[in-house]
Amino acid sequence: MRKLIFAMNVTLDGYIAATGDDIGWSGGGGPDSSPSDELFQWWSDRVGATGLALYGRKLWEAMSPHWPTADQRPGATPAEIEFAGRWRDMPKVVFSSTISTVDWNTRLVTGDAVAEITRLKADDGGPMDIGGATLAAAAMRAGLIDEYVLVTAPVLVGGGTPFFTALDNWVNLTLVQTRTFPGGVVLTRYETRR
Numbered sequence: 001m002r003k004l005i006f007a008m009n010v011t012l013d014g015y016i017a018a019t020g021d022d023i024g025w026s027g028g029g030g031p032d033s034s035p036s037d038e039l040f041q042w043w044s045d046r047v048g049a050t051g052l053a054l055y056g057r058k059l060w061e062a063m064s065p066h067w068p069t070a071d072q073r074p075g076a077t078p079a080e081i082e083f084a085g086r087w088r089d090m091p092k093v094v095f096s097s098t099i100s101t102v103d104w105n106t107r108l109v110t111g112d113a114v115a116e117i118t119r120l121k122a123d124d125g126g127p128m129d130i131g132g133a134t135l136a137a138a139a140m141r142a143g144l145i146d147e148y149v150l151v152t153a154p155v156l157v158g159g160g161t162p163f164f165t166a167l168d169n170w171v172n173l174t175l176v177q178t179r180t181f182p183g184g185v186v187l188t189r190y191e192t193r194r
Contacts, residue, residue, distance in 0.1 A: 002120065003127045004054075006136045007046065007149035010163045011156060016133060018157035021058070025155045036182035037079065039151070044083040050090055051125045054117065056132020057096035060106075063087070068104045093120070095135050114142045137165035147191050148173065154184040 008016045009026040017023050026035065035043070047053075055063070070076060071084035092106040095113045102108045109116050117139055120128060130136050130145070139145050150163065173190035180186050 002051065002123060002125050003146045004117065004121055004139065004144050005127055005129050005147040005149060006131070006140070006145050007129055007147075007151070008131060008136075008163060009151045009153060011153055011160075013156045013158065014163050015157050015160040016163050018160040021161070022157075023062075025153055025157060036185070039181040039183075039185055040079055040083070042181070042187070043151075044079060044086060046129070047083065047086045047090055050127060050129045052120065052128045053090055053092045054120075054128055054130040054135065055092060055094045055106075056135035057094065057099060058134075059132035060092075060094045060096070060099075060102070064102070064104060064106075095132075113138050114144070117144055118142070133161045133163075133165075140165050140171075141167060143169075143171075145192060147176075147189060149187065149189050151181075152186045152188065154186075 009023070010016055011018070011025060018025060034040075067084050067087040069084070071081040073080075076084075088104055090105065092102075092104070093109055093116075094102045094106055095109050095116070097110050099108065113135060117130070121144060130139055136145070172193040174193055175188065176191050177189040178187065
């Protein structure tokens with residue numbers, strides 16, 4: 001059975017995007033900041049270790065115009081080149097009822113997301129990452145997430161898209177890792193206690 005992990009950058013007040021889908025804060029150093037080299041490498045290593053990535057439409061639309069060809073852009077850093085290759089190679093599933101095609105080692109699911117995620121979890125293979133607020137919220141409410149990874153930037157944005165959704169039941173977690181990155185960004189990993 002595969003492990004399902006929800007990992008995202010998040011503000012200290014709990015948002016994965018500020019109002020207007022603004023993620024300029026996500027590097028931890030203020031508006032329009034980039035992540036530290038150390039944090040960017042951590043994310044790249046996660047992509048390299050992911051067996052399957054599950055994307056909601058908005059996250060797919062944010063990632064797919066940039067990363068497939070980022071390694072071919074003038075001035076691309078070695079880290080960006082590595083990330084772009086890992087991202088292209090990583091198998092992906094996009095869940096959406098409004099888009100009709102996907103590419104870059106990706107398959108589209110237009111039906112019941114919870115049923116498909118449940119089926120995918122039952123398969124053999126490496127860990128699955130889930131991203132996108134709406135998709136992750138559906139998996140959260142269904143009790144499918146095995147691990148939560150919050151990469152918390154020291155910024156308060158006051159509103160936007162929350163990391164956590166409203167739940168019908170408590171979810172008990174066990175802290176399994178903490179790590180501090182430059183700029184005051186803090187990683188916390190929690191496993192779901194079943």
